[in-house]
Amino acid sequence: MNCILIKNGRVIDPANNIDKICDLRIENGKIAELGNNLSDGGADVIDASGLLVTPGLIDMHVHLRDPGLEYKEDIISGTAAAAAGGVTSLACMPNTRPILDNLAVCRYIITKAQEQGTANVFPIGSITQGLKGEILSEMGELKEGGCVAFSDDGLPVTSSELMRRALEYSHTFDMPIISHAEDLSLVGNGVMNEGAVSTELGLSGIPWVAEDAMTARDIMLAELTGGHMHMAHVSTRGSVDLVRQAKARGIRVTCEAAPHHFTLTDEAVRGYNTNAKMNPPLRSQADVDAVRAGLADGTIDAIATDHAPHHFDEKNVEFAIALNGIVGLETMLPLTLKLVEDKVLELNRAIALMSYQPARVLSIDRGTLSPGAVADVVIIDPTLTWEVVPQKLHSKSKNTPFGGWIMKGGAVKTLLAGKVVFER
Amino acid sequence: MQFQHRHILGIKQFSAEELNFILETSASFKEINTRDIKKVPTLRGKTIINLFFEASTRTRTSFEIAGKRLSADTVNISGSSSSVVKGETLEDTARNIEAMHPNIIVMRHNASGAAAYLAERMGCSVINAGDGTHEHPSQALLDAFTIRQHKGKISGLKVAIVGDITHSRVVRSNIDCLNKLGAEVWISGPKTMLPPGIERLGCKVAANLTEALTEADVVMMLRIQHERQGKTLIPSLREYSRYFGLNDKNLKLAKPDAIVMHPGPMNRGVEISSVVADGPQNVILDQVENGVAVRMALLYLVSGGEKLAEN
Numbered sequence: 001m002n003c004i005l006i007k008n009g010r011v012i013d014p015a016n017n018i019d020k021i022c023d024l025r026i027e028n029g030k031i032a033e034l035g036n037n038l039s040d041g042g043a044d045v046i047d048a049s050g051l052l053v054t055p056g057l058i059d060m061h062v063h064l065r066d067p068g069l070e071y072k073e074d075i076i077s078g079t080a081a082a083a084a085g086g087v088t089s090l091a092c093m094p095n096t097r098p099i100l101d102n103l104a105v106c107r108y109i110i111t112k113a114q115e116q117g118t119a120n121v122f123p124i125g126s127i128t129q130g131l132k133g134e135i136l137s138e139m140g141e142l143k144e145g146g147c148v149a150f151s152d153d154g155l156p157v158t159s160s161e162l163m164r165r166a167l168e169y170s171h172t173f174d175m176p177i178i179s180h181a182e183d184l185s186l187v188g189n190g191v192m193n194e195g196a197v198s199t200e201l202g203l204s205g206i207p208w209v210a211e212d213a214m215t216a217r218d219i220m221l222a223e224l225t226g227g228h229m230h231m232a233h234v235s236t237r238g239s240v241d242l243v244r245q246a247k248a249r250g251i252r253v254t255c256e257a258a259p260h261h262f263t264l265t266d267e268a269v270r271g272y273n274t275n276a277k278m279n280p281p282l283r284s285q286a287d288v289d290a291v292r293a294g295l296a297d298g299t300i301d302a303i304a305t306d307h308a309p310h311h312f313d314e315k316n317v318e319f320a321i322a323l324n325g326i327v328g329l330e331t332m333l334p335l336t337l338k339l340v341e342d343k344v345l346e347l348n349r350a351i352a353l354m355s356y357q358p359a360r361v362l363s364i365d366r367g368t369l370s371p372g373a374v375a376d377v378v379i380i381d382p383t384l385t386w387e388v389v390p391q392k393l394h395s396k397s398k399n400t401p402f403g404g405w406i407m408k409g410g411a412v413k414t415l416l417a418g419k420v421v422f423e424r
Numbered sequence: 425m426q427f428q429h430r431h432i433l434g435i436k437q438f439s440a441e442e443l444n445f446i447l448e449t450s451a452s453f454k455e456i457n458t459r460d461i462k463k464v465p466t467l468r469g470k471t472i473i474n475l476f477f478e479a480s481t482r483t484r485t486s487f488e489i490a491g492k493r494l495s496a497d498t499v500n501i502s503g504s505s506s507s508v509v510k511g512e513t514l515e516d517t518a519r520n521i522e523a524m525h526p527n528i529i530v531m532r533h534n535a536s537g538a539a540a541y542l543a544e545r546m547g548c549s550v551i552n553a554g555d556g557t558h559e560h561p562s563q564a565l566l567d568a569f570t571i572r573q574h575k576g577k578i579s580g581l582k583v584a585i586v587g588d589i590t591h592s593r594v595v596r597s598n599i600d601c602l603n604k605l606g607a608e609v610w611i612s613g614p615k616t617m618l619p620p621g622i623e624r625l626g627c628k629v630a631a632n633l634t635e636a637l638t639e640a641d642v643v644m645m646l647r648i649q650h651e652r653q654g655k656t657l658i659p660s661l662r663e664y665s666r667y668f669g670l671n672d673k674n675l676k677l678a679k680p681d682a683i684v685m686h687p688g689p690m691n692r693g694v695e696i697s698s699v700v701a702d703g704p705q706n707v708i709l710d711q712v713e714n715g716v717a718v719r720m721a722l723l724y725l726v727s728g729g730e731k732l733a734e735n
Contacts, residue, residue: 196621202536202558202593205620272537317513318535320556 003027004418005040009048009379013055014352015368024053026375029418033371046413048379054351055367056088056376056414059329060358061153061178061232061256061304064090064121067108068097073309073396075109078329079117081307081395083422085330086411088119088376089359089366090307093153094126101126101137106145118414118421120376122148122364127166127177131155134162136169143173148362151178153232154279156214158184163218167227176228176254176361181214181239182280191320193266193281201269203319206281212238219246222253230361231255233306235280237290244299254361255294256304259328259335260401262291268401274315274322275401278308292344295353302358305332309397327395330388334407337382341408375418384410384424427725431543432551434559435600443604446721447569453724454717456493467496467727470527475517476553477503477533482688482712483553483562487530490719496527518542528726531555536593549726557593563687564597566718568605570711571642574683579606584636584678585627586668587646587695588617588657594646594687599627612636613646613668616657633668637677644685645670645695661694671697675705683707 004026012019023038066074082090094100106123113121125142127150129135150170157163170177187210192198194205219242222229234240234255246253265285268276276282294300308325315322339345359367366376388405390398414422425445456464472491476484491498528549531539536556543550554560571578583602589595589611602609609627623629630636658664684706692698
């Protein structure tokens, strides 16, 4: 029998309201028991004194670029980056080549991840065939194939009628629709947040209302249809408020926020830093504060990275033509722990936002240390300080605005079904 | 003083003292342009490449003449509006040109930040001749030079800049330049053409054209760039000229000795009436003339400037 005993760690399992120093025993890849002074009876012992022992983190918004764009990332490098960041489960977006709108691509991703990956990969199918915004994808079959949600991520569903039908149809299969809320007519040729910084740099701006207007529409459609609407990467004061009000009215809406949106403002774009170019763009301090408040009061359900690897050549160009997005899997944990240090979040809630809560949004059986659950566990040293050196990231792409930052906190051991897949 | 800059990327990099120094240097070059033989050997043997990714006649010609009058060898290269259209990155373009060992590259590009991008990657000097909607430092300097020529000073003047502020690189450089030199800059235009936070650059936003023009010492009109705008910014040129155009009537709001400027090319009858454009208060051709002197000074200063004494 394969047995691991993690001793004397501070075990945090928000799903079960557990936060105490104790031992955790893993048997045959499953959580066996939690308790004090568990005997090691032949188990491999890991001393976790002074460390946190939590469910493996879950990132519900990742671009693995595989199949089709493997020069940026593939399932192996992407899940390696996940493991290094303490992430044991991730949901990957469908904008691959070919698009994940059919069973073949879905099976390819799941199989490759199971055979060669170091994290659980849960595919997200596209809402519309070919991401064209015209005809719904075969959601029933995609669910059967292992998809956990649907999204045309990166592209808003511009037709309100089609979004309504998507919510109705996915409701039939009890699956969430993930919305990338953006009114493209308001975005125009904008390349960064509209404000004093865009004015000064002479770059076309994207107004906050481009996000808010679409968020409002999608929430109303969720109310109309009763479907589950999940708002991806909320970044504005307005959209956080809209979700807060919608939840108070009992509308079935959830949302996520990305670490860069609660850490950086549009000031990071200065110097035409293409590693600060993303969609939605980095916003103002007031928006950052609103996202933090939304995380604190429970309006925001999950922290997700929108991990978007791009090749150096795609960022080493004029700002206006650089591709959107940054890698995030390896910096999510310390950036979220910073919120704990800043007293925005309790540690328990921070862990919940990165594990139990996204699992609940996607209805996946992960994110808990309940006995019998799959032993996806991460051991975190909250005091570990390390410098972000882009070239040392496990992701194939190095596009991070946090290069040179000193981070506090990180995974020291990541266990996937009881097997160590990353060790610092 | 010693000029410490290898590149001219924007007004932002200069202190007021440095701006004044550039203007003084320009004044010393202006005289050369009025000589019968308009040539000095200052930059003999130096190679200047005018790399223009955007169409421009006035600025390119001005830089070319400036270089030639300093005896430099000037080469003009025009590219498509963005280097990627040709399938080559800007960095590759830059490397190829650098391999030919120019001393100075003067670049205009449609991407904001392109000049800085190039400067970071080049061994030679880079002069920004306009990057997207970011900066156009030589234009701001020639404007300041022209204001000083006519007003004798810049400090304490009220300068009104009117037009499409959002899409103007001239405005951004001018606000910074005139501000540092002590002027009070007011901007005005339809709200669709005023970008958010513009006042943080150091100007005042006038509620309307009347407020901007009243008691102004300098009125600077910007070109309405038909070709660049989406169709949604103004309903018609006719209406624009009525509410935001400068004519002989509303010019009376300004001080009697106010000067009228325009970076060109003008749309007569749109942002400026012909009566004003050709009237006694206009200094538009002085701007063009001064442009050559200012650009000679910039080319000279980034080249090290030690040979001026020989002229």
